[in-house]
Amino acid sequence: RNMTTAELREAFLGYFGQHGHQRVDSSSLVPHNDPTLLFTNAGMNQFKDVFLGQQDNGYTRATTSQRCVRAGGKHNDLDNVGYTARHHTFFEMLGNFSFGDYFKEEAINFAWTFLTEELQLPKDKLWVTVFEDDDEAADIWINKIGVNPERLSRIGAKDNFWQMGDTGPCGPCTEIFYDHGEHIWGGPPGTPEEDGDRYIEIWNLVFMQFNRQSDGSMEPLPKPSVDTGMGLERIAAILQGVHSNYEIDVFQDLIKHIANKLNVSDLEHASLRVIADHIRSCAFLISDGVLPSNEGRGYVLRRIIRRAVRHGNKLGAEAPFFYTLVGKLIEVMGSAAKELAPQQASVEKALKAEEEQFARTLDRGMALLNGALDNLAGDTLDGETVFKLYDTYGFPVDLTADVCRERNIKVDQDGFESHMAAQRARAQAANQFGTDYNEAIKVDGASEFCGYSKLEQTGLVQ
Ligand code: ATP
Ligand code: MG
Ligand code: MG
Ligand code: MG
Numbered sequence: 001r002n003m004t005t006a007e008l009r010e011a012f013l014g015y016f017g018q019h020g021h022q023r024v025d026s027s028s029l030v031p032h033n034d035p036t037l038l039f040t041n042a043g044m045n046q047f048k049d050v051f052l053g054q055q056d057n058g059y060t061r062a063t064t065s066q067r068c069v070r071a072g073g074k075h076n077d078l079d080n081v082g083y084t085a086r087h088h089t090f091f092e093m094l095g096n097f098s099f100g101d102y103f104k105e106e107a108i109n110f111a112w113t114f115l116t117e118e119l120q121l122p123k124d125k126l127w128v129t130v131f132e133d134d135d136e137a138a139d140i141w142i143n144k145i146g147v148n149p150e151r152l153s154r155i156g157a158k159d160n161f162w163q164m165g166d167t168g169p170c171g172p173c174t175e176i177f178y179d180h181g182e183h184i185w186g187g188p189p190g191t192p193e194e195d196g197d198r199y200i201e202i203w204n205l206v207f208m209q210f211n212r213q214s215d216g217s218m219e220p221l222p223k224p225s226v227d228t229g230m231g232l233e234r235i236a237a238i239l240q241g242v243h244s245n246y247e248i249d250v251f252q253d254l255i256k257h258i259a260n261k262l263n264v265s266d267l268e269h270a271s272l273r274v275i276a277d278h279i280r281s282c283a284f285l286i287s288d289g290v291l292p293s294n295e296g297r298g299y300v301l302r303r304i305i306r307r308a309v310r311h312g313n314k315l316g317a318e319a320p321f322f323y324t325l326v327g328k329l330i331e332v333m334g335s336a337a338k339e340l341a342p343q344q345a346s347v348e349k350a351l352k353a354e355e356e357q358f359a360r361t362l363d364r365g366m367a368l369l370n371g372a373l374d375n376l377a378g379d380t381l382d383g384e385t386v387f388k389l390y391d392t393y394g395f396p397v398d399l400t401a402d403v404c405r406e407r408n409i410k411v412d413q414d415g416f417e418s419h420m421a422a423q424r425a426r427a428q429a430a431n432q433f434g435t436d437y438n439e440a441i442k443v444d445g446a447s448e449f450c451g452y453s454k455l456e457q458t459g460l461v462q
Helices: 005-018 043-051 104-118 135-145 232-239 249-262 270-287 296-314 322-337 341-374 383-393 397-406 413-430 437-443 453-458
Strands: 061-069 090-098 126-131 152-155 161-163 168-179 199-212 218-231
Touching: 005 061, 005 090, 005 104, 005 232, 005 322, 043 061, 043 090, 043 168, 043 199, 043 218, 061 270, 090 104, 090 232, 090 270, 104 135, 104 168, 104 199, 104 218, 126 135, 135 152, 135 168, 161 199, 168 218, 199 232, 218 232, 232 249, 249 270, 249 322, 270 296, 270 322, 270 341, 296 322, 296 341, 296 397, 322 341, 341 383, 341 397, 383 397, 383 413
Parallel strands: 126 152
Antiparallel strands: 061 090, 090 218, 126 168, 161 168, 168 199, 199 218
16 A cells, blocks of 8 residues: 555554544653653653553553654664664654553554554565563464564564663563565564664564663563554655655655755755754754753754754755754644644744854864864874864764764764863862753763753753
8 A cells, every 4th residue: 555654644543543542642752741751752651650550541542643752862863864764863653552451462463453454564574573581472473463483583672672761661572574675785683684774673562561660670560551663654664665764755855845945966865864854853842842952952952953954064055944944844744743833933943043053163163173084094083173173163072973974983982071071170160169061961972861850950951
């Protein structure tokens, strides 16, 4: 079947609606009630307390299309954008949820029926994984569903034990992959080549059974539950007969629009994909209440905007352009933009201000960086230059690293950190009682996000 992204979103919610699931709106990208989470990263976030048995919404089955951002914290795909066919910083996650209602067998059955009957995907292109110890799930797949055992593999906790963060609801999962064909490099899940883009994970079904505590121990949840997540853009790619998410209707419309604005003729240019991705996360983050700043969530947003602006600069943009993409974005996102649309003007304004501010130092910073790279001996850019770009020209480290990566060069992260530490010490000496803003910039580049409680106490996070 061929379907637009909008039709697919509707087909999913409709299917689960028919099977007794309450249709619930996407929640905000800012998880206001959860200090352990940077941004909403999965459909289950808004139901965390329901899984924990601390909240009763009056239904035991729900379905959503949840906007998600994975650009920091436990799930961070920022550096994959522009490099893989399947990762965005912002994407929509389709999900069905059972709160102590159905469990493994029905969850697997729903997913399989939706994919193979509603969407009519060929069964022999679907591969599945289960958590290594989960004999029950393996048995359901092979004996009840009839999946060829050659297309099922058992995987360890890294990929098949899902958790939203360092604490909170978690459990073993089973994942469904789609084989895009031999012409694309990559191996099936569980093989050394799995990170290629031939076998793409489309749906993750999590059997929520535990609540991970901050000391690492796991408490059983009051009732075994189900949380699933399927990337809307990934399943749309399959139904539209394309390999990359960036080739689906929503992205192509956006990419053509950007190419037109910037007078770029090569529609395959990776920078177009990056900009198309980043306008989605940035516009939706701002409409959900985040503003560019030097700490916490706002700093993650600032980093994404600056990366996008740098890619525009690479494509030859001479004037602020990023903020002008919001209108087209609203148009292509359809019903998913219903909260963004009324805020178009204020989102544009915030983006424009950030873009103009960065534009003042971008050219000079790029000249410095390119000069340093041209004269580089070895394969690593020194920490002092990385720090100078950060401190004087407003280049977040990951932006510098992004430029370097295009030329196969690494940045000296440790060297940068020691310059930061020295600056911090100078600032502290100068102002014994001031707030240490640099402390909050720690999210930068780090893979662990340790929670906002401290920042919230100091009033740094709005
Ligand atoms: P991958 O292994 O491909 O990075 P994941 O295992 O990290 O995906 P999950 O946490 O299981 O992803 O999320 C559920 C689903 O959401 C995935 O099966 C996928 O379809 C989709 N998804 C996850 N991350 C992204 C992303 N960055 N961009 C687009 N879709 C995503
Ligand atoms: Mg991932
Ligand atoms: Mg995965
Ligand atoms: Mg997964």
